Structures are given as C-alpha cells and as structure tokens.
Amino acid sequence: MPKSLLIISRQSPWSGPSAREALDIALAGGAFDLPLGMLFLDDGVLQLLPSQSAKALQQKDLTANLQALSMFGVEELFACRTSLAERGMTSTELSVEPLQIVSDQDIAALIDRYDQVITI
C-alpha cells in the first residue's frame, strides 16, 4: 500500500516559481500513480482564479496544468474556505474541478489522514 502525500500549495501563481514547483510535484507523483492530494491554502487559492493574464506578465499560464491534475490521477483537490473568503473569492468562479472546499477543521483532519505532507 503506497503512502499518501498531501501537497499544500500556499503561494500565488505569479510570486515566483513556487506555484509551478508545487504543481510539478503533483504531476510527477500522478505519473507514478501515487495516492496524492493537493490543498490550495492562503495565497495558493489565487491559482484557482480563471482568466489569468499570464501573457501580460510574460509568464506561462498554469491553469491548463492545474486542470490536467485529474487526468494525471490527482483527483483529491481541496481549497481552503477561509483563504477564499479572505480574498473575496467565491467557490463558483474557480477554474479547477473536482474541487472540495474545506474548513479549517477539515484541513486539520486532512493533514492527519495523509501519511506525508509537503508545503510549498
């Protein structure tokens, strides 16, 4: 039975390479068919906004990669309700699915449920 891994992505999409590098861990693990989850927390929830203007920043858009997560077998995707609310975001406008909106209590349970946790 492989160990499960929760990847917590806490950085905004354009603050540096962190969002991409967290996503790369998920995509690499998905390719090995490992039981993975990904939680978007704090500024990490900004990655979930549709209509990012990546070109204006001369960056590559991550949205397509995020949407590919489920194709790579990473279907346990979570977004922190508190982080969304703090940034005036609603769960209906997000570009990634399936996505579970989780409370702070749920997050404590999630971290407990996964064997290993990586935060980036």
Place this chain on the structure above:
Amino acid sequence: MLSRVFEFFIIGPIHSCHPLTEPSMKFAIALYSPAHAASSRRALLFAQAVLCGGHDIVRLFFYQDGVHSTSANVVTPQDELDVPALWRDFVSDNRLDGVVCIAAGLRRGVLNQEEAERYSRPAANLPAPWDLSGLGQLHDAVQAADRLICFGGP
C-alpha cells in the same frame, strides 16, 4: 580558521548526543531554502541530529532554492558558516543519498558536467557527492521514509 570553529559548533553535538531508546526511524529530508537562509542551518542541524539519534536518512532532496546549497561555486566569507561545504561533507562522510532536483537545478544554474555539456554552458558546479535527478526521487523517498521533514517552505 573561524569557519573551523563554527564547524566544530555545528558538528559538536554529534559527539555528545545519546542514541534514543525508541526504535529507529527512516527520515526523508527536503530542503527548499538557499544556503544563507536560517532554515538551511536548521535543516543541517536536524539531519545531524537524526543520525546522531541512531536513525536513518533515506534521502536528502534539494528542491526550489535549496539547490543553491549544493553549488560548488558558492564562496562564503571566511568568518561565516560555509553551509554548502558542510552539506557536502555531511553527505560524503555519512555516505548519504543527496539528490538535487534537475528541473529546479537547471532553472537556477546548478548543473553537473553532463547537463553543462548538454546545454553548452561554460561550467559545471555540481560534482560528487551530489546526484542530479528528477522529482520521482522525492516521491520514492516519501514512500521509503517513515517521516518526510521539509525545511524552508512558506
């Protein structure tokens, strides 16, 4: 000379520590911060404490800015702690598996000879004991370890 003093300070606790009475554990350690970050010094102390406690390190994985800690081209002022040298010696002396993420390394100019030649770069800065490899090595370590401990994250 001063760096020697610091090194003694860092290495010192290894000689004075006592192995734990609990069963030994396997640790995987991931480092995301550059050599000059406080978290990199903490990671080194933690790694030393793991071995000194009689536990195993299945792999050290250097990711994100952590790859800078493995560059052979870092020059630390003489009166400061030479963290890249300490990591290199720690990995060599204990014959550990020190893996540098290839994607993160290429992005930040940390290349071994093979990659330097592949991309026609004038220099390589990743000699032994470091191994340049993919994220699969992180997942492999996660599977092999009882605990994954990360340093330098947000």
